[in-house]
Amino acid sequence: MGTPSDRTPLAERVEELLAGGGPLPIVAAGDPVLRRAAEPFDGQLEPALLARFVEALRLTMHAAPGVGLAAPQVGVGLRIAVIEDPAPVPEEVRVARGRVPQPFRVLVNPAYEPVGTVRAAFFEGCLSVPGWQAVVARHATVRLTGRDEHGGPLDEVFTGWPARIVQHETDHLNGTLYVDRAEPRSLASNRAMAERWTQPTPAEAAAELGFDLP
Template sequence: MTEEAVVGAVHELLAGARGGVVPIVAAGDPVLRSPAAAYDGQLDADTFAELVEVMRATMHAAPGVGLAAPQIGIPLQIAVIEDLFEVGEAVARARERTPLPFRVLVNPRYARVGSRTAGFYEGCLSVPGYQAVVTRAAEVRLECTDEFGHEIDEVVRGWPARIVAHETDHLGGTLYIDTAHTRSLTTTENYGELWSDPTPERAGQALGFTVDPR
């Protein structure tokens, strides 16, 4: 998609927002399987700010903890993340799930830090109705800029690291199902009824998959 076409697509998307919310693109759409273009100021400041707010509102409405621009049909390397959901103490401890204030990631990339990994169920707003276990690095180094152009270079740990990796993967055309333990795949309904333990070990025993050691 040319730069002119991308800008036009953004304006069309924003014009069609209802209550500040836009539709989320589902798996099978080519925009989710193509690397997004680096953001280098293709949008004027007001349009960029409006796009970020629409992404935030759409993420909240879903609801979810992250949203990448390709998930609303825009092939630019922009993502928003936020996780302030309340979870039980056992879940928070096992998954290292700590509050994650709202952040905008522009042109993000991440690299594994250390050898520790963690395997947990995760889902995706573009693959509605299902969840699967993905083993990811427990710590990653995040490099990007924020919505104001300030450079970010920091180590992110636990559940926030999983969110960063999941959303950054979207910008390269990768969905979580590409690296998930396929035998762990479950409907969201069955996950809630059967497999919402703090860790997926019991699901692994019943469904026939092995979670990589931490």
Template sequence: MTESTEPMSTTDTRDAAIRDHVRRLLEAADAAEGLLPIVEAGDPVLRMPCAPVDGQLDDAELNAFADAMQRTMRAAPGVGLAAPQVGVPLRMFVAEDPVPTQPDESVAARLALRRRVPFGPRVVLNAEYSATTDRTASFFEGCLSIPGYQAVVDRPLTIGLTGQDLGGAAIDEELTGWPARIVAHESDHLDGVLYLDAAQMRSLATNDAVARWWGRADTREAAAALGFEVPATSVF
């Protein structure tokens, strides 16, 4: 007579699949300079609500996965990367925006306009955010999973972020300007949302076109030329 076993629940099956996939990714990364493959728009994992981080990985695996995500983000290069962007439907993202420390005058003006300040490096688990002001900001943004393009997205100027850090400590903070945009963009990934879902599609442009035409311009100039509207709530 064989020993009876309880069937695995849907959650157990999901968590086991996540754990096995992360282990395979980390093994493959050892032969790829520590980098993870970034999945692109059209992959179903980018449209899945992600599972909360809740013991699927042990501490060593979670730290190794976060390290690999950070290396991949920096190599891309990008300022944020969510777990589903490397094929793992888990509620975690990494972010880092070092910002030039001694920018020239024109770069400094653009950084100030965007309220872009040094941010990170950060690892955030189980992120949730909400707007804490009615004011918004409209700017071009891009995504490592939609390479080569950018579009204008109107996002809350200031948000509240909750979640946990890599050590499990609670996060409850307010972010404004570009850090708020980064966190909102990456947190959206965890709910299966891409930035193009909320973008002004008439603003869609290649990276080269943005650099040529709109890198130093007010978003309203792009709106007038390309035929889209900037909401009245936008401060830029």
């Protein structure tokens, strides 16, 4: 556990953010907090403050809207993230991407490791890189370990789109953005995505933009 002096700056930062009420401001790419490994959570926020912060992350994620949000994305360098995905997508998209509903979860000090060697590539975006999407090849199945907000153990295997979400959010806690893993030639504006690349898979985009899929 950290000493009180270690905890004070982060606790004060969180209190300042929560004082504003409503969704928290999301930090955009270029801010150093997104490029630093977040500090492991070991009680820097007392339970009541942690609960308030988690609820604020949930509210902010819903308002964005998004399916995941990591603490560094609101300027707090702690290894905490939230995920939730109602997966309101057509059946062909669900089948192609393995996108199924995910309940609200809090990930504390998460880490993932691949299960098997299969990789899947799809367009991906980020609330901290607004306006753009790019194709990212990720592990199709991962084992996620860590804790929940109550300190209970988390050890679960995710596959399909849920596996992509937990990799994306855990990467945030390591100072990694999705663009670091993306195929550069696939980078597309949201307008281009809406006009050209709405297909369930990025196969057509790969052929037209000139990049390979795994």
